[in-house]
Amino acid sequence: MRMRFKFMADLARYMSRQKRAGHKYFPIVLMLEPLHACNLACVGCGRIVEYKDTIRDQMPLEEALGAAREADAPIVAVCGGEPLMYKHIVPLTRGLIDQGRHTMICTNAILLERFIRQVPPSPYLSFNIHLDGMRETHDRVVDRDGVFDTCIKMIKLLKEKGYWVQTNTTIYRETTADEIEEMVKLLTSLKVDGMMITPGYHYQVLTNDIYLKADEMPYKFMRVKKLADDYKIINTPIYLEYLTGERDLLCSPWTTVTRNPRGWKGPCYLITNGHYKTFKEMHEATDWEYYRTKQDIRCRDCKLHSGFDGTVALEFGKNLKDTWKMVRYYVS
Secondary structure (H helix, E strand, O other), rough: OOOOHHHHHHHHHHHHHHOOOOOOOOEEEEEEOOOEOOOOOOOOHHHHHHHHHHHHOEHHHHHHHHHHHOOOEEEEEEEEOOHHEEEEHHHHHHHHHHHHOOEEEEEEEOOHHHHHHOOOOOOOOOOEOOOOHHHHHHHHHHHOOHHHHHHHHHHHHHHHHHEEEEEEEEEEOOOHHHHHHHHHHHHOOOOOOEEEEEOOOOOOOOOOOOOOOHHHHHHHHHHHHHHHOOOEEEOHHHHHHHHHOOOOOOOOOHHHHHHHOOOEEEEOOEEEEEEEEEEHHHHHHHOOHHOOOOOOOHHHHOOOOOHHHHHHHHHHOOOHHHHHHHHHHHHH
């Protein structure tokens, strides 16, 4: 299977409860950013620029755990910044697991060895290693030599110790389809449990031109879609068809909500109109239909999975052909 059975079963139960209760806009994933500081300065990251004035701020532990209870999403992706720099990362991880939330640590892997000495494997814990291509590409993107080799070393260590390991790869304009295939085959040889491969989002605070335009995506993601037939690529098949231009999808930004040291970020993980003190305040202040239909100019070239995989999840079961495609894909 491409995903843990317990993960999929817990997600299905949660969504069934929400739909039975008549809820339309509910979160599936909480992107929990307890800090924005990082030990790298990746060329495609907008966070360290957007939050440069509060880059040293860190959320109190109880505030971070309270945010998880407030959103009550079944999945929490602990990110940032570099989450392993967060001074309370160990008790935060343990606390989220104690809450019964599937907890994903999204990391550049540099500080992983210290962390896993304190947190054992758990059916609720997974790691999402940032890896944007092979050695030359990845080290150029993160602007530091040797990080690719650290990632590979840490993936091997995590697998040896029994952790669930996934990777997250952003495809840029210069990334070749051949390099994507080379990386997928390498990660498969390391027995990673899943690979997420997505186009980058052009943050408004950045001025570089490294991102794929919408009309450039189909060619490169045709290769990703083909690779998904034989390798553990965990993008949904429906989302891959969206990236290759075979179908259109509306966005569901409310399915992935973000909490950081400034508050609840709205309207979505990628674009910022403001920060709110409570989840309820953010939720009520956002015109979800406006962003769902991509009317905002900032949504024009965005095809990141955070909004569109949520749409796929919400639509599951409505179309027999797509439902069978999803089931067959994830049990393969």
